[in-house]
Each structure stands twice: as C-alpha cells, then as structure tokens.
Amino acid sequence: MTPETILVFILIYVLVVLLSATKLVPMSVAALVGALLTGWFGLQYGVFTYVDAIDFIDIRLISLLIGIMIVVEVADRGGLFRLGALYAIKMSKGNPRVLFITLCIMAAAVSMFLSDPTAILLIAAAAITITKLLDYDPVPFFLSATIMVNLGGTSTLIGSVSNMIIGVQAGLSFNDFIGYLAVAEIILWTLTILVLYYIFRSRLRKRRMPPTYNPWESIQNKKLFWRSTIVLFLLIFLFVLSDSLGVGPEAVALGCAILALAISEIDPAEIFKRMDWETVFFLTGFLFVVGGLEKTGLLQTLSTQLFQLTSGSSFNATLLVLWSSGLASTIASNMAVALTFTPIVQGFIGLNKIPIWSALALGTNLGGAATPFSGSVVIMALGAMKKEGISLNFGEFTKVGFITTFIQLAFATVYIIVRFGI
Amino acid sequence: MSKLKKWLEAKAKEPAARYDETKKEFEKIIGRPEITITVELPESLDELKTEFLSLEKDEKFVEAVKKLVELRLKKEQRKKRQVDTSETSKGL
Numbered sequence: 481m482t483p484e485t486i487l488v489f490i491l492i493y494v495l496v497v498l499l500s501a502t503k504l505v506p507m508s509v510a511a512l513v514g515a516l517l518t519g520w521f522g523l524q525y526g527v528f529t530y531v532d533a534i535d536f537i538d539i540r541l542i543s544l545l546i547g548i549m550i551v552v553e554v555a556d557r558g559g560l561f562r563l564g565a566l567y568a569i570k571m572s573k574g575n576p577r578v579l580f581i582t583l584c585i586m587a588a589a590v591s592m593f594l595s596d597p598t599a600i601l602l603i604a605a606a607a608i609t610i611t612k613l614l615d616y617d618p619v620p621f622f623l624s625a626t627i628m629v630n631l632g633g634t635s636t637l638i639g640s641v642s643n644m645i646i647g648v649q650a651g652l653s654f655n656d657f658i659g660y661l662a663v664a665e666i667i668l669w670t671l672t673i674l675v676l677y678y679i680f681r682s683r684l685r686k687r688r689m690p691p692t693y694n695p696w697e698s699i700q701n702k703k704l705f706w707r708s709t710i711v712l713f714l715l716i717f718l719f720v721l722s723d724s725l726g727v728g729p730e731a732v733a734l735g736c737a738i739l740a741l742a743i744s745e746i747d748p749a750e751i752f753k754r755m756d757w758e759t760v761f762f763l764t765g766f767l768f769v770v771g772g773l774e775k776t777g778l779l780q781t782l783s784t785q786l787f788q789l790t791s792g793s794s795f796n797a798t799l800l801v802l803w804s805s806g807l808a809s810t811i812a813s814n815m816a817v818a819l820t821f822t823p824i825v826q827g828f829i830g831l832n833k834i835p836i837w838s839a840l841a842l843g844t845n846l847g848g849a850a851t852p853f854s855g856s857v858v859i860m861a862l863g864a865m866k867k868e869g870i871s872l873n874f875g876e877f878t879k880v881g882f883i884t885t886f887i888q889l890a891f892a893t894v895y896i897i898v899r900f901g902i
Numbered sequence: 903m904s905k906l907k908k909w910l911e912a913k914a915k916e917p918a919a920r921y922d923e924t925k926k927e928f929e930k931i932i933g934r935p936e937i938t939i940t941v942e943l944p945e946s947l948d949e950l951k952t953e954f955l956s957l958e959k960d961e962k963f964v965e966a967v968k969k970l971v972e973l974r975l976k977k978e979q980r981k982k983r984q985v986d987t988s989e990t991s992k993g994l
Contacts, residue, residue: 565928609929609932610932754920
C-alpha cells in the first residue's frame with residue numbers, strides 16, 4: 481500500500497469527523513459521503529474487494545440499535561417515561577432543591593433507555609413546564625439535566641450507542657457491562673449530582689407550592705402503557721438471560737421490537753417516523769469509513785505504536801484509552817470515537833482487555849457533555865433553551881461541563897485501577 | 903469567544919415538533935393547558951385570504967380571542983356555581 485493511498489483514507493476519515501463535529505452538514509450525510517468515497521477509492525486502488533466492503537457494516541450492531549429504538553419508542557408512546565418525570569416533579573413538593581435532585585436522577589434514568597436527544601427533549605419539556613409555573617430559574621435544571629442525560633446509561637449495553645458499538649465489537653454482554661461498570665455509574669451519578677448541586681445551590685431558593693395532580697392522568701391509553709412497559713422489562717430480562725440462552729443481544733432486541741410492534745396496536749409507520757434514523761445512517765456510514773481505514777493497515781500500525789508507547793503495560797494502556805477517548809469525545813461524536821478505538825484496542829495483543837474496554841466505555845460516555853460542542857444532547861438542550869427564550873450562557877455551560885467531566889474522568893481513573901487491580 | 907457563541911447558537915437547531923408535543927403533554931397535567939383550534943376561512947370571503955392568514959400573528963386579534971375565551975369560561979363558571987347552589991339548597 482502506497483503512502484498516498486493511506487493518505488486518501490486518512491483525509492476521508494478527517495473530513496467526516498470534522499463535518500460531523502462542526503455540524504456543517506447533517507452527521508448522517510457526512511458519514512454516508514465518507515462511505516461513498518471510501519467505497520470508490522477502496523475499489524479503485526484495490527484496497528478491498530466488494531465482498532470485503534459488505535462486511536464493513538456490522539449487521540448485529542445495526543440490528544441491536546434498531547431493535548432497541550423500536551422497543552423504547554413504543555414505551556415512550558405508552559407514556560412510561562413521562563409518568564416517571566411527572567412522579568419526579570410531584571415527589572419534590574415544590575422544594576427546588578429536591579426538584580433539582582429528582583430531575584437529575586430522572587434525566588440519567590430515562591437516558592438509560594431513550595437515546596440522548598430524545599431523553600433531553602423529555603426532561604427539558606418537564607423542566608421548563610415546572611420552572612415556568614413555579615417561577616424558578618430554569619438554567620440550573622437545563623444544564624444539569626443535559627449533563628445527567630449524557631451520564632445515564634454508562635454501565636449498560638443499551639445505555640448509549642457507543643456502548644452498543646463496544647459491546648457488539650468486543651463481545652461484551654449486557655451482564656458484562658453491569659458487572660464491570662454498574663458500581664462506577666452509581667457513584668458517578670451521586671458525585672455529579674453533588675457537584676452540580678454545589679455549583680447551583682445559590683440559585684435554588686424560595687419554595688413555591690406546585691399544583692396537585694395525578695401523574696396517571698398523563699396515561700391516555702392504559703392498555704398501551706402496560707403492554708409497552710411489559711415488553712421493555714421483558715427486553716431487560718432477556719438481556720440478562722441472553723448469555724445462558726446462547727443468543728446475541730441483537731436477536732433479543734429485534735425479537736422484542738417485533739413483539740412491541742405486534743401488540744402495541746400502533747401504526748408501525750408512526751413508530752418508524754419517530755426513530756432516530758440520523759444515528760442509524762451515521763453509524764452505517766462511519767462503520768464503512770473505519771472499515772476502509774482498517775484495510776489500509778493504518779489502525780493496526782497505530783495500535784502497535786500505541787502498544788509500544790504504553791510499554792505493554794495494562795495500566796498505561798487503560799489510562800491512555802480512558803483519557804484519550806474521553807478528551808476526543810469532548811469534540812468528536814462519541815460514536816465516531818468508539819468506532820475508531822475499537823480496532824485499535826483489538827490490536828493490543830497479550831493485554832487483559834476487560835479494563836481497557838471498560839475504560840473506553842467510560843471515556844466515550846463521559847466526554848459527551850464537556851462543552852457546548854460535545855454532542856447532539858448538548859445541541860438539543862441549547863436548541864430547547866433558545867426556543868424558550870432562556871439566554872444561552874456559553875461560558876457557564878463550558879465551565880460546568882468541564883468541571884463535571886474532569887471530576888468524572890478522575891473518578892473513572894481511580895475506579896478502573898481499584899476495580900481491575902491494574 | 904463571541905464568534906464561537908454565535909456559531910453555536912446558529913447550530914443549536916430548534917428542537918423538533920416532538921419537544922412541543924411533549925411539553926404540551928406536561929402542561930396538560932401540571933402547567934397551564936393550551937388548546938389549538940383550526941378555523942377555516944369563511945365561505946364568500948375568499949378575496950380576504952391574505953388578511954385571514956395574517957390573523958394568526960395579529961397580536962390584537964389573539965388578545966381578543968383570549969378575552970372571548972375568558973368571558974366564555976367565566977359564564978360557564980357562573981352557571982356551574984348556580985347549579986351547585988341550587989343542588990345544595992334542594993338537599994337542605
């Protein structure tokens with residue numbers, strides 16, 4: 481392979497990352513254009529064959545993502561997540577401090593299932609409604625919800641797309657994620673809420689009584705609510721059992737998605753219309769771009785060089801992956817970071833990879849809300865703030881985002897060292 | 903910094919209809935509910951199509967509609983109270 485050929489593939493990769501990070505064009509378009517260029521040059525230069533190219537797209541990953549999206553979309557239509565948010569507000573009894581904490585917990589909890597942009601829209605809508613009504617400063621609620629939505633789901637296979645990428649490509653099951661990272665996530669939630677509370681404490685004053693209401697009034701179709709909730713819990717139950725059942729998570733997700741569509745009595749077109757196709761197409765295109773880059777041998781070389789840089793030490797490799805993926809995710813999409821790092825980590829021959837995969841999962845998740853540029857969740861939250869006429873304080877977001885991300889990554893470092901004894 | 907902020911504000915796209923939909927659901931339960939009514943251009947006034955469409959953004963018109971809603975609801979409230987009072991007196 482000539483250096484010029486490798487350079488072409490690097491340029492395509494950089495172009496896609498830059499275009500999707502700057503949002504100059506939609507992420508999906510950037511990745512698909514990159515895939516087209518990769519396909520064209522790859523076949524022209526004989527870097528890969530047509531059959532190789534088809535294998536670039538990991539059908540298990542796409543199936544898992546689509547399956548989860550369908551189940552969760554049906555559950556969302558059933559009103560489960562809205563009901564949770566209404567209970568979180570009711571529990572606070574108008575106390576702004578309690579409301580702040582319950583909304584933070586709810587934001588992280590719903591994002592364990594919903595995609596981050598959908599979760600932030602739900603929590604932002606809940607936050608704006610209650611803060612307007614009680615005349616509270618909405619900024620602490622909005623910013624904290626954004627950070628918590630990004631954090632939620634760090635320890636589950638389905639909590640974020642980057643986790644799905646790592647899980648499918650590294651062969652980690654739902655139980656593996658929980659086993660390696662659940663404790664870290666619980667502590668990270670507590671730590672982040674405490675930090676956010678400390679930052680915003682002076683803006684959470686004056687208690688006002690909220691209206692009395694019954695959260696169950698929000699459930700218009702009880703049959704749909706119960707059916708969709710049962711399918712969601714069945715999905716989690718089967719994920720837990722999937723190791724012993726001998727089936728992959730993508731089969732569980734697709735099976736439950738079919739069940740959800742069959743018993744929900746909703747027009748499937750309605751469900752498909754609301755799914756996050758932007759993510760599906762971005763992932764498909766970017767898998768292709770990384771697949772092409774891998775075929776040039778560049779990622780293998782990079783992997784070998786990084787391995788040498790870490791002197792073959794698990795400790796060095798794990799910390800390098802944690803911090804570099806965390807910092808890279810503050811700028812680039814965490815899906816792109818996960819897809820790029822996965823083949824690199826796979827090349828670390830002879831090392832215990834479990835701590836490194838865990839570090840990659842933590843890094844890609846934690847870096848997603850450090851700055852206003854970090855990810856789609858931040859862009860969505862800022863869009864909602866703008867729509868509500870809440871002035872966007874760029875500096876404030878960056879300050880809060882950086883402080884929380886740094887503390888989270890520092891904790892993750894300690895956790896990985898202690899948990900895996902590296 | 904201000905250039906970055908401007909760029910970011912331009913990129914912060916207006917959230918989709920989904921946000922409004924969700925907000926409306928919350929407002930129905932805990933906030934001040936809103937209603938949306940579709941009104942057709944009355945027949946025989948086709949030549950006033952532009953004027954009709956501009957009513958949607960006419961603040962004075964919107965205020966007048968709000969006033970109408972308030973009057974209507976107050977009337978309903980009075981009626982309801984009268985019924986309640988007569989039922990209480992019957993019970994006595």
